[in-house]
Amino acid sequence: MALFGSSEKKPEVKTDFMFDTDSTINQSTLAKDIKINGSLESTDYIDFSGHLTGTIKSQTINLKPGSYVKGTVTADTITIEGEVDGDIQAKDIYIKSTAKIKGNIRYQNIDIQNGSIINADLFYSS
Template sequence: MFSKKPDEYSPSETRPVARPTAGGSTFSVIGSDVVIRGDIEATADLHIDGRVEGDIKCASLVQGDGSQIDGAITAETARVGGAVSGSITARELVVLRTAKINGDVHYDALTIEQGAEVEGRFAHRTPSRATAAPLASPKPSDDSEPKLTLAS
């Protein structure tokens, strides 16, 4: 009568729950003890705590502090906190203070926390570049001016 569905937990439980998002997809977690050699393409949102040796293309990416990505990242939104050796292309990009990026960064909106390390070039994506490398479902921007936010 008052039973829980198998994928639902009470708020007091601390383990994460994979629930469908508005698009019907869920998120996938790559744990800290996992090494993937090869490209990853997903419609789901990804949370990476392990090591990936290959390119990543997904809707949304969250990279944990201790993780390593050796390859290009293409995502609608990305929150980078670990080491990345490769280019990053994202509509909305947040570079956390723990991030160490070695590669070029292409963005529509960018936030960088103080202390982040980036060895590469930053380039605001123009409409011609955006069509050359489309993301999963690009949204039109309300303003053609580049957006840069410095977080403290």
Template sequence: MFSKTDTPAAPAASAAPRAPNPTNAGKSVLASDLRITGEITSTGAVEVFGEVDGNLSARSLIIGGEGSVKGGISAETIEVKGALDGRVSTQSFTLRATAKVEADVTYTSLVIESGAQIEGRFTRPKS
């Protein structure tokens, strides 16, 4: 039924190790019970449902309804449903009706839903 072979079996073909691909980065979710003080950097998407006190850099950022970020933010796209206080640099900035924002914002595209509370300076770079 079973027999021992004298020649070792050929190892299974292994895939070549892949280098990390920053354009294929995953999504990081910071839960509502999480409070972070410091700098966060990601090549992918970040969703904040807790509190972040510090600078945040990502490809895209969503601040959930119960989430808050206080600090500098740099991302290609930002959607705010919760609280934001700081400096923002983005291409696409969306403020949902539940957003509370106190920030100096540099943006290319801007969407503000009725009900969003905003205070600060909004600047669109000249093309």
């Protein structure tokens, strides 16, 4: 009887846990000192402050001040506060005043704050 009781409780705990993981967004934060050569991929959210040579892909990407990406950045929503040298592709792109961009930008909606330094080709696609 005691065993049966405990096995009844366990699923309850498990379902609560499952429910929590379903409702929360997987958020990855990569700090300043991280250096990546290769590709970085996530299904939800990346806060990136490091250096990357290669590709970065996610649903939402925040390239923080001081970050540097040489290569390709692909996401639904990208906020750029750092430096990018390469191709950027997103539905929504927010370029902040601290951003420095060189390369190609493919977008559906773009928002640029003054102060940013952009030397790039822009491609609008609906």
